[in-house]
Amino acid sequence: MSSVWVLMTDTWNTIADWYAELLRTGSAMNEFSRDILLDCLPVELSGRSILDLGCGEGIITRALAARGARVTGIDPSPRMIEHAQAAERNLSTGACYAIDDGCVLATVATDSVDWVTAGLSLNNVPDLDAALTAAQRVLSPGGRLAFTIPHPCFEAPHAAWTDSAQGRPRRVVGDYVSEGFWRSDNPQGVRRAGNQHRQLSTYLNALVAHGFLLEATAEPAAGPQVAAEQPQRAQLPPFLLVLARRRT
Numbered sequence: 566m567s568s569v570w571v572l573m574t575d576t577w578n579t580i581a582d583w584y585a586e587l588l589r590t591g592s593a594m595n596e597f598s599r600d601i602l603l604d605c606l607p608v609e610l611s612g613r614s615i616l617d618l619g620c621g622e623g624i625i626t627r628a629l630a631a632r633g634a635r636v637t638g639i640d641p642s643p644r645m646i647e648h649a650q651a652a653e654r655n656l657s658t659g660a661c662y663a664i665d666d667g668c669v670l671a672t673v674a675t676d677s678v679d680w681v682t683a684g685l686s687l688n689n690v691p692d693l694d695a696a697l698t699a700a701q702r703v704l705s706p707g708g709r710l711a712f713t714i715p716h717p718c719f720e721a722p723h724a725a726w727t728d729s730a731q732g733r734p735r736r737v738v739g740d741y742v743s744e745g746f747w748r749s750d751n752p753q754g755v756r757r758a759g760n761q762h763r764q765l766s767t768y769l770n771a772l773v774a775h776g777f778l779l780e781a782t783a784e785p786a787a788g789p790q791v792a793a794e795q796p797q798r799a800q801l802p803p804f805l806l807v808l809a810r811r812r813t
């Protein structure tokens with residue numbers, strides 16, 4: 566079968582080599598999502614312990630380590646963790662990695678971290694309640710959860726671009742209220758591995774139900790690099806950022 570076809574059996578583990586190469590060669594979208602997440606953490610993280618949930622090949626984990634944090638990245642994909650560990654052998658940032666499921670966090674002790682970061686990963690966990698229960702458990706009282714997800718309003722299943730009558734690109738969104746697993750049919754799309762669509766309210770209500778205090782949200786417009794590569798994205802936020810605190 567041609568490699569440009571989407572395999573209906575693709576998973577994050579089967580596309581891990583492709584994803585790692587995409588990020589290694591420079592992905593403006595991934596760097597933008599990393600940077601909006603990093604922007605809500607202190608610049609100086611010495612002495613802070615951080616769990617990076619769904620770390621993939623470690624783009625965010627490495628950046629947190631570079632700020633001085635004691636950081637562990639976890640991901641259920643063994644191949645992603647191999648890539649993260651290979652990068653660590655080259656760069657020696659101090660980041661650690663483990664294979665783990667964000668819905669369980671079996672490798673992480675209770676009340677042990679100051680921050681949980683989750684860059685573009687909570688939209689991949691099959692059970693959001695389980696992931697928030699696990700994040701709540703490993704955070705020390707007052708610790709913070711910061712996560713990004715593809716903006717659920719504009720990146721709903723099978724959303725597409727079209728030209729309006731004025732020739733200006735417009736996002737066409739349907740299927741917003743139908744939550745659940747879906748797979749992009751774009752052979753170059755990260756979401757060909759499949760991911761979970763949830764309404765914006767589902768994320769926010771789940772945080773409240775799990776006792777998190779919502780501290781901030783952001784919907785930043787695409788940065789200059791993304792907008793230069795994809796001008797149609799200039800007026801729509803590709804990602805939603807959420808910052809929440811565990812009650813003491």
Ligand SMILES: C[S@@+](CC[C@H](N)C(=O)[O-])C[C@H]1O[C@@H](n2cnc3c(N)ncnc32)[C@H](O)[C@@H]1O
Nearest residue numbers: 577619620621642666667668684685686689690
């Ligand atoms: C879009 S990648 C993001 C990786 C990285 N955070 C980044 O910004 O490049 C999504 C990641 O979520 C991970 N993932 C999927 N299911 C997960 C789960 N149950 N728990 C934690 N991570 C999961 C995937 O293996 C994948 O590495």
